[in-house]
Amino acid sequence: MPLSVDTLVSLVRLTVAHPASLLAFLAYRYQQNAGSIPRDGLVTTAYVCLALYASSWLNNRLRNGLLPLARLNAKTWPQELVFVTGGAAGIGKLTAERLAHKGAKVAAVDVVDFKPEHANIKTYKCDISDIEALQAVREQIVKDFGLQVTMVANIAGINNQKLILDLTARDVDRMLNVNLKSHFWTAQVFLPAMVKRKRGHFLSVSSTMGLVGICHQSDYVAAKHGILGMHESLHYELQKMYKTPHVRTSTVVIGHTRTALFNTFDVGVVGRFLSPLLEPSAVADRIVAQFERQDGGMILMPFTNELLPGIKGFPYWLRNVLQATSGADGAYTSRPSREQLGE
Ligand SMILES: NC(=O)c1ccc[n+]([C@@H]2O[C@H](COP(=O)([O-])OP(=O)(O)OC[C@H]3O[C@@H](n4cnc5c(N)ncnc54)[C@H](O)[C@@H]3O)[C@@H](O)[C@H]2O)c1
The missing domain is CATH 3.40.50.720 (NAD(P)-binding Rossmann-like Domain)
Incomplete structure (x- = not known):
C-alpha cells in the first residue's frame, strides 16, 4: 500500500489516538500526579481526541436512535x-x-x-x-x-x-x-x-x-x-x-x-x-x-x-x-x- 495521509491516520487511530490508549494515558498521568491530571499539551490533545470520539458516537446515536437495531447476522441476512x-x-x-x-x-x-x-x-x-x-x-x-x-x-x-x-x-x-x-x-x-x-x-x-x-x-x-x-x-x-x-x-x-x-x-x-x-x-x-x-x-x-x-x-x-x-x-x-x- 503506497504511503498516504490515510495510512498515517489509520496508524495513529489504531495506536496512540485509540480511545483505550488515550484513557490509559490519562490514568497514568492521574496516578503520576497524585490524584490530579495536569494541564499540558498532550493531556489537552487527549481530551480533544476523546471529545471527537464522543461527538461522533453521539451524532450516530441521535441520528439512529439511542438503542441501536440488532446487527444483521448469518440468520437475519437471508x-x-x-x-x-x-x-x-x-x-x-x-x-x-x-x-x-x-x-x-x-x-x-x-x-x-x-x-x-x-x-x-x-x-x-x-x-x-x-x-x-x-x-x-x-x-x-x-x-x-x-x-x-x-x-x-x-x-x-x-x-x-x-x-x-x-x-x-x-x-x-x-x-x-x-x-x-x-x-x-x-x-x-x-x-x-x-x-x-x-x-x-x-x-x-x-x-x-x-x-x-x-x-x-x-x-x-x-x-x-x-x-x-x-x-x-x-x-x-x-x-x-x-x-x-x-x-x-x-x-x-x-x-x-x-x-x-x-x-x-x-x-x-x-x-x-x-x-x-x-x-x-x-x-x-x-x-x-x-x-x-x-x-x-x-x-x-x-x-x-x-x-x-x-x-x-x-x-x-x-x-x-x-x-x-x-x-x-x-x-x-x-x-x-x-x-x-x-x-
Ligand atoms: N470510480 C470512481 O473514481 C468514483 C468516485 C466517486 C464516486 N463514484 C461513483 O461510484 C458509483 C459506481 O461507479 P464505478 O466506479 O463502480 O463505475 P463503473 O463504471 O465500474 O460501474 C458503473 C455501472 O453502472 C452501470 N450503469 C450506467 N448507466 C446505467 C443505467 N442507466 N442503468 C443501469 N446501470 C447503469 C454501468 O453499466 C456500470 O456497470 C457511481 O455512482 C460513481 O459515480 C465512483
Missing part, C-alpha cells in the same frame, strides 16, 4: 432482498457479490446484459433512468423472489468528463437522468414497501464531487451534490412525515476509486498522497458493513473526505489552497478550443 444498481461492474458488482456471500438475496440491475456470479444473485437488464422500466423490474423481482425489496443500493453512475461548453444537451440530460433522477425513481418504486414494513435501508453513492466542484465535471458535480441534498430531505421526511425512523438512509461520499469510470483521472503525486486511490472492494466492504450495522449516515472515504463536509464554510483562500494541492483541476488533459477562447 431475510433481506437487496436491489443493487450498476451490478455488472465496479463497485456495484463487488457489493452485490459481498451481499450474496453474507446470505442476502440480491436483485442486481444494469443497463448492459450480465450474468450472476453467485446463486443468491439474480440479474436484470434495466435502465435506471426510466421509472417505468424500474416499476416493471420490481414486479419481476417480487415474482422471482416471492418478497419485497428491503434495501436499495443506488450505485450505478456515468461520467462525461467534459468542459461545460463541450457538453451537449443530451449529455446533461443523460447525466441528470442516470446520476440524480434515478435515485428519486428507485425511492418512489421501492420505499413504499419499506415504509409499510417500517424497516429498510436506502443508500446512494455520491462522490467527493458531491461536496466540491472541479474542472471537467460540472454536470457530474451537479448530480452528485443533488444526491446529498435529496438525501437530507428524505431522511427528515422518513423521520417526521412517514414516521419510519427504522427505514435508514445512507450516502457514500468516496474519492477516486480504481474502476473503469475514472480511469483517465490523474491528480499527480501530491494529490494521490492526500487522497489515495480507493480499491472498489474497500468501498463495497464499507457499504455492506453499513447495511449490516443497520445505522444510516454518511460514509466518507478516504480520510480527507472526512474534513470536506464543512468546506463551504472554509475561507475562500483556504479552500483554494486545498483545491490547488489536490491536483483535481488538472486531472484531465482536455482544454478549451482556440475558437471558444476567441483566438
Whole structure:
C-alpha cells in the first residue's frame, strides 16, 4: 500500500489516538500526579481526541436512535432482498457479490446484459433512468423472489468528463437522468414497501464531487451534490412525515476509486498522497458493513473526505489552497478550443 495521509491516520487511530490508549494515558498521568491530571499539551490533545470520539458516537446515536437495531447476522441476512444498481461492474458488482456471500438475496440491475456470479444473485437488464422500466423490474423481482425489496443500493453512475461548453444537451440530460433522477425513481418504486414494513435501508453513492466542484465535471458535480441534498430531505421526511425512523438512509461520499469510470483521472503525486486511490472492494466492504450495522449516515472515504463536509464554510483562500494541492483541476488533459477562447 503506497504511503498516504490515510495510512498515517489509520496508524495513529489504531495506536496512540485509540480511545483505550488515550484513557490509559490519562490514568497514568492521574496516578503520576497524585490524584490530579495536569494541564499540558498532550493531556489537552487527549481530551480533544476523546471529545471527537464522543461527538461522533453521539451524532450516530441521535441520528439512529439511542438503542441501536440488532446487527444483521448469518440468520437475519437471508431475510433481506437487496436491489443493487450498476451490478455488472465496479463497485456495484463487488457489493452485490459481498451481499450474496453474507446470505442476502440480491436483485442486481444494469443497463448492459450480465450474468450472476453467485446463486443468491439474480440479474436484470434495466435502465435506471426510466421509472417505468424500474416499476416493471420490481414486479419481476417480487415474482422471482416471492418478497419485497428491503434495501436499495443506488450505485450505478456515468461520467462525461467534459468542459461545460463541450457538453451537449443530451449529455446533461443523460447525466441528470442516470446520476440524480434515478435515485428519486428507485425511492418512489421501492420505499413504499419499506415504509409499510417500517424497516429498510436506502443508500446512494455520491462522490467527493458531491461536496466540491472541479474542472471537467460540472454536470457530474451537479448530480452528485443533488444526491446529498435529496438525501437530507428524505431522511427528515422518513423521520417526521412517514414516521419510519427504522427505514435508514445512507450516502457514500468516496474519492477516486480504481474502476473503469475514472480511469483517465490523474491528480499527480501530491494529490494521490492526500487522497489515495480507493480499491472498489474497500468501498463495497464499507457499504455492506453499513447495511449490516443497520445505522444510516454518511460514509466518507478516504480520510480527507472526512474534513470536506464543512468546506463551504472554509475561507475562500483556504479552500483554494486545498483545491490547488489536490491536483483535481488538472486531472484531465482536455482544454478549451482556440475558437471558444476567441483566438
Ligand atoms: N470510480 C470512481 O473514481 C468514483 C468516485 C466517486 C464516486 N463514484 C461513483 O461510484 C458509483 C459506481 O461507479 P464505478 O466506479 O463502480 O463505475 P463503473 O463504471 O465500474 O460501474 C458503473 C455501472 O453502472 C452501470 N450503469 C450506467 N448507466 C446505467 C443505467 N442507466 N442503468 C443501469 N446501470 C447503469 C454501468 O453499466 C456500470 O456497470 C457511481 O455512482 C460513481 O459515480 C465512483
